[in-house]
Amino acid sequence: MHYHELGLKGHNRTAFEKRLMYNVRTLLENAPVEKVTRISGRILVMYLPDADTSAVADTADLLAKVPGVARVSCGFVCERELDTMYAAADLALREAEPFTTWKVVARRSHTDFAIDSMEMNQLVGAYLCEHHPDKPVRMKRPDVEVHVEVVQGHAYIYAQSIPGVGGLPVGTAGKVVCLLSSGIDSPVAMWRMARRGATCIGVHFSGRPQTPSTSEYLVDDIAHVLERFGGVARVYVVPFGDYQRDIAGMVPPSLRIIIYRRLMMRIAQRIARKEGAKALVTGESLGQVASQTLDNLAATNAAVDMQIFRPLIGNDKLEIIADAQKLGTFEISSVQAPDCCTLFMPRSPETHAKIAEVEAAEEALPWQTWVDEIMEKIELHEYRCPSSYKGKPSVAAKDASQAHVGELSSLA
Numbered sequence: 001m002h003y004h005e006l007g008l009k010g011h012n013r014t015a016f017e018k019r020l021m022y023n024v025r026t027l028l029e030n031a032p033v034e035k036v037t038r039i040s041g042r043i044l045v046m047y048l049p050d051a052d053t054s055a056v057a058d059t060a061d062l063l064a065k066v067p068g069v070a071r072v073s074c075g076f077v078c079e080r081e082l083d084t085m086y087a088a089a090d091l092a093l094r095e096a097e098p099f100t101t102w103k104v105v106a107r108r109s110h111t112d113f114a115i116d117s118m119e120m121n122q123l124v125g126a127y128l129c130e131h132h133p134d135k136p137v138r139m140k141r142p143d144v145e146v147h148v149e150v151v152q153g154h155a156y157i158y159a160q161s162i163p164g165v166g167g168l169p170v171g172t173a174g175k176v177v178c179l180l181s182s183g184i185d186s187p188v189a190m191w192r193m194a195r196r197g198a199t200c201i202g203v204h205f206s207g208r209p210q211t212p213s214t215s216e217y218l219v220d221d222i223a224h225v226l227e228r229f230g231g232v233a234r235v236y237v238v239p240f241g242d243y244q245r246d247i248a249g250m251v252p253p254s255l256r257i258i259i260y261r262r263l264m265m266r267i268a269q270r271i272a273r274k275e276g277a278k279a280l281v282t283g284e285s286l287g288q289v290a291s292q293t294l295d296n297l298a299a300t301n302a303a304v305d306m307q308i309f310r311p312l313i314g315n316d317k318l319e320i321i322a323d324a325q326k327l328g329t330f331e332i333s334s335v336q337a338p339d340c341c342t343l344f345m346p347r348s349p350e351t352h353a354k355i356a357e358v359e360a361a362e363e364a365l366p367w368q369t370w371v372d373e374i375m376e377k378i379e380l381h382e383y384r385c386p387s388s389y390k391g392k393p394s395v396a397a398k399d400a401s402q403a404h405v406g407e408l409s410s411l412a
């Protein structure tokens with residue numbers, strides 16, 4: 001597993017690397033993995049010798065989705081002996097089929113190995129040319145690169161790489177509370193915060209009992225997608241429908257949405273205080289709907305004193321949909337479900353609310369009592385997140401002090 005942003009850290013780089021290793025060990029608890037260790041700016045995941053090929057591929061795909069990982073390379077580890085390295089390079093290249101052109105990229109990290117990087121390029125390249133005469137070498141933009149890296153007493157050889165999501169390991173940037181709907185936007189916003197290292201707590205406002213609980217099941221499905229890479233720790237479900245009904249009967253219709261949102265923010269802030277979170281997160285995008293104009297966002301912000309992050313604020317819908325498809329939540333979010341967002345909607349919502357008018361409209365609302373009542377009614381759903389994991393994953397319990405080096409034949 002390669003990383004980029006972690007490598008730019010200073011004296012605290014080790015803490016980021018250890019967090020990434022712990023996250024990986026936890027997420028791979030049931031995978032065919034022998035150990036996870038650190039080598040020369042990389043994280044090495046060693047499969048069991050008898051691991052099934054499909055399980056290995058599934059694990060590599062999972063690792064590529066873990067925040068903090070820039071690239072996952074699948075290959076072999078062997079002794080620093082040329083004939084063994086040739087055989088490993090040949091296996092790695094054959095695994096990369098189909099391809100037409102290729103080249104060797106060799107790197108020697110330690111000078112105790114007598115052959116330098118340039119000579120390794122020539123020697124390994126000559127061997128592969130002999131065994132793949134129908135595959136021409138191309139030095140610029142080849143279909144496949146065969147990497148040969150001599151690191152810490154062993155050679156690591158690979159030709160298959162999967163791009164990762166990058167970012168920082170979950171659990172390195174504090175905790176945030178995310179308003180999570182069953183729609184397209186908010187799961188992407190949560191995903192982006194997880195990629196920046198935040199531990200994410202979801203809050204879902206359900207229209208129940210005024211609407212069916214369909215959105216809650218969809219949010220649970222979305223949370224299970226995020227859970228695969230540790231992107232959500234828990235989700236609070238808030239039965240919000242009755243309070244929306246009361247608001248609809250007590251405030252001017254044009255201000256309903258703003259006042260709904262202000263009450264949501266107050267509840268989310270209360271949950272954030274309980275969780276020890278430092279910020280709220282929403283999936284709002286500037287100008288996308290009536291509640292997301294600059295004036296209305298300001299009116300919503302004024303209800304709380306906690307900072308509010310909006311990772312999608314400058315994105316259009318097509319960009320957000322592309323991220324949702326990449327994340328794997330788009331199909332779930334495309335299912336139509338009645339929820340609090342469509343409940344008691346006014347015909348002509350205010351698009352430029354003034355904070356003084358909003359505050360005057362909600363003066364008669366017992367919002368403090370409502371928040372207290374709701375906190376007694378909320379339902380909590382837990383998910384697997386390494387940064388809040390209380391158990392000891394089996395892989396983490398194994399000795400990861402050194403990479404295991406087996407015979408090349410067993411690894412093949």
